[in-house]
Structures are given as C-alpha cells and as structure tokens.
C-alpha cells in the first residue's frame with residue numbers, strides 16, 4: 001500500500017485552486033509503489049497523478065521534476081509535471097512536499113516478450129541521449145557511498161553464506177574501476193512496473209525518484225537484470241539479445257562498457273539486494289510498505305557472478 005499520508009477531497013479541492021487545471025472530480029489512492037503517497041486525481045480538465053514525497057529531501061526534488069519536464073520536452077513518454085499559477089512544480093500539501101504530474105495511459109507488462117524488451121532497450125537509449133542536454137546535476141542516490149553504508153546496516157541480519165557473498169562482492173566492486181565509462185542522467189529503477197504499455201507502444205515511463213548522475217551502463221544493467229530475466233533470475237537469451245541490440249542501435253556501447261559489463265550486472269544486482277534487504281530487515285516505522293523479496297536479487301547476484309550475456313559488438 002503506498003498511501004502513507006491521507007488526503008481529504010475537500011483539502012485537495014482547495015489546494016487545486018493554486019493551479020489552472022479545473023475543479024476536482026475524483027481522488028483515488030494508488031496501491032502500488034513503495035516510496036511515496038500517490039493518488040490519481042481527475043479534474044474537470046484532465047487526469048493527473050498527485051505525489052506526496054515521504055522521504056526524499058525537499059531540496060533534491062527539483063532535480064527530478066525538471067528532469068521529467070526536460071525528457072517530456074524531448075518527446076519521450078515521461079509524465080510532465082504541472083506548474084502552479086506561480087510557475088512552480090513543487091508545492092506543499094498536508095505538511096509534505098507535493099507535486100502533480102500528467103497521468104499517462106497504459107498498464108505494466110509483468111511477463112514481457114522479446115518485442116517488449118526491444119522497445120524498452122530503445123527507450124532507455126532515448127532517455128540517456130535526451131538526458132545528455134539536461135543541465136542539473138545530482139548524484140545517483142543509490143551509488144557506491146550508499147552501498148557501503150547500507151551493506152553495513154543489513155549485514156548483521158544475513159545468514160553466514162549471505163554475509164560471505166556480500167563481503168566478497170563488496171570487495172570485488174571496491175576493486176573495480178568504472179572511470180572510463182560514459183556518464184549521464186540515469187533512471188536507475190526502470191523495472192517492469194515503471195513502464196506503462198499502450199498496446200505495443202510505451203505509453204509511459206514513470207518513477208524518476210531514484211534518478212541521478214552515474215555510468216549509463218549501470219542503468220542498462222539495472223534494466224536488463226529485470227526485463228531479461230526468467231522468474232528464477234536466469235537470463236532469457238532471446239530477450240537479452242533483443243534488449244541489448246535495440247539499445248546499441250541508438251547508443252552504441254563503447255569498448256570500456258564491454259569490458260565492465262559483467263561487473264556492472266553484479267553491481268546492479270547488489271544494489272537491489274541491499275535495498276530490498278534494508279526494507280525487509282529495517283522497515284521504517286509507520287510505513288505500510290509492500291516489501292519486495294531480497295532473496296530474488298541475492299540469487300540474481302549469484303547467477304550473474306556465474307554467467308552473463310555479452311554486449312553486442
């Protein structure tokens with residue numbers, strides 16, 4: 001359940017007076033997502049999504065909202081944020097930072113085909129190319145520093161074999177040198193539930209609240225580990241090839257990226273093992289969070305250590 005902070009229709013109806021999007025018709029809490037409180041808002045003029053930010057510091061929010069506006073301006077199916085009558089994207093509702101964005105059409109596809117993976121690969125490359133001209137900079141909030149801190153927090157809750165896996169992987173990642181990789185703005189969480197399909201087309205790419213500056217290859221690895229895996233975490237060779245070739249056709253991989261691919265798949269798997277383990281073992285007080293399985297990403301890490309699928313030449 002992702003409504004941590006309730007919003008009464010009368011309160012929202014008054015708050016919407018700050019905008020030029022008509023009067024409130026309907027308000028529905030959204031029972032998906034793990035971070036923020038989200039609502040579908042229908043007004044006399046359109047359909048929107050209201051987000052109350054529960055944990056992200058206010059000062060970091062303009063980066064995400066302006067990024068969404070930038071990508072939408074570049075023709076990508078990203079929800080454009082709505083400016084209020086003072087021309088601001090970010091407001092305050094019920095003591096929380098709050099923003100409205102356009103509601104996009106479509107539904108998540110949780111059993112993707114080769115064709116879906118091909119489109120997602122091309123879309124991710126499009127996001128990376130459009131992001132190169134985005135002027136604001138903010139680090140990936142789940143980068144190397146976060147990994148070290150989070151690993152120390154969750155380690156005591158792990159079984160002995162998991163601790164050994166974690167220690168070995170942290171040492172492996174600490175020794176890796178990713179300095180030669182092309183960097184830019186990455187989505188960093190482009191999982192199946194963050195892409196909305198409108199028939200065969202991507203109608204929406206949502207949830208930019210883990211975005212930041214990092215190696216583009218990290219984003220490729222995060223997306224690949226989710227979209228190209230079977231339910232047991234192994235790679236599906238057809239979907240893997242379709243995804244990577246479609247990305248490569250838009251933004252060709254460099255030799256440095258080819259050299260670091262296997263290590264980056266492991267870094268991406270480690271990131272989600274850690275965040276899920278933290279949500280599982282150290283849930284934040286008062287939150288009614290839908291916790292995703294840490295074991296799934298622990299196993300994906302083990303599988304990526306054992307085998308991978310090469311980047312196209």
Ligand SMILES: Nc1ncnc2c1ncn2[C@@H]1O[C@H](COP(=O)(O)OP(=O)(O)O)[C@@H](O)[C@H]1O
Nearest residue numbers: 030032033034035036049079102103104206207
């Ligand atoms: N702009 C949007 N258009 C349509 N649906 C959206 C939009 N933003 C969010 N949603 C819906 O809300 C759900 C939760 O959003 P998400 O951003 O994943 O939440 P959280 O930030 O809490 O992780 C999504 O799975 C999707 O169904």
Ligand SMILES: N[C@@H](CCOP(=O)(O)O)C(=O)O
Nearest residue numbers: 033034035189191207272292
């Ligand atoms: N995609 C992450 C969790 C982030 O949740 P989201 O609902 O904000 O996408 C995972 O699978 O662990």
